[in-house]
């Protein structure tokens with residue numbers, strides 16, 4: 001992998017006004033430092049409210065940090081840019097536009113010439129298996145198909161970075177696996193740098209090069225785990241890797257500690273002889 005740092009967070013802090021009359025301050029992130037390499041796939045995992053989405057919003061330029069620095073290619077992030085695409089849990093398609101019109105919405109609004117984006121749009125429609133649905137409307141598609149359209153739309157402008165906030169969180173387990181596989185394949189072809197928020201440990205282990213485990217109140221980086229599995233990965237084969245159960249157990253234990261810490265309880269110990277436990281926490 002390219003060792004160039006693409007995204008750098010240095011001692012980032014972020015607080016929000018809080019309370020009925022915004023009379024209190026809630027420190028959401030404190031001293032968050034992280035380097036993401038060019039072309040790397042990084043997953044953020046952590047208890048609810050630890051600031052994962054806030055990190056994405058800062059990277060997207062939707063919010064400003066109070067402390068520290070965020071940079072892309074060494075230049076400070078000062079606002080939104082087409083270089084940094086965002087995909088949310090909901091596909092947010094325009095219901096009055098067709099699939100193709102939704103996919104090309106960005107370049108069309110930027111008044112680019114059709115010949116500059118239409119071939120690429122058709123290529124992405126083919127990649128996501130929706131070539132035949134180009135003239136359908138979002139309401140004629142399933143949830144997974146809509147999210148595939150959102151993926152194609154995000155990728156069309158050729159962003160250097162994709163920020164993904166639980167993009168498959170609303171999908172059923174089967175569709176989710178298909179989407180993870182699709183995302184992995186497009187990522188491998190494009191070399192886009194991805195920062196992906198999830199609550200699903202299996203999803204993070206399947207997708208990520210590194211998993212950033214966060215702690216809450218305030219949100220900090222607790223530890224960074226290198227995912228050792230070779231690529232290309234197959235979701236049905238990954239579970240058979242010897243390292244899979246121990247690494248999953250390590251992550252689940254850390255998440256349990258963090259969740260218990262938030263709730264003021266003693267962490268629940270996972271039994272040593274039961275490494276493969278429920279995938280979802282938090």
Ligand SMILES: Nc1ncnc2c1ncn2[C@@H]1O[C@H](COP(=O)(O)OP(=O)(O)OP(=O)(O)O)[C@@H](O)[C@H]1O
Pocket residue numbers: 016017026028046047048049050051052053054055
């Ligand atoms: N614009 C905002 N104004 C006020 N508070 C905010 C704002 N955005 C986020 N927060 C607060 O910051 C904290 C962290 O929110 P964030 O959505 O980043 O957490 P998260 O880790 O993504 O949570 P989850 O896993 O539940 O989605 C929460 O307490 C939230 O209420």
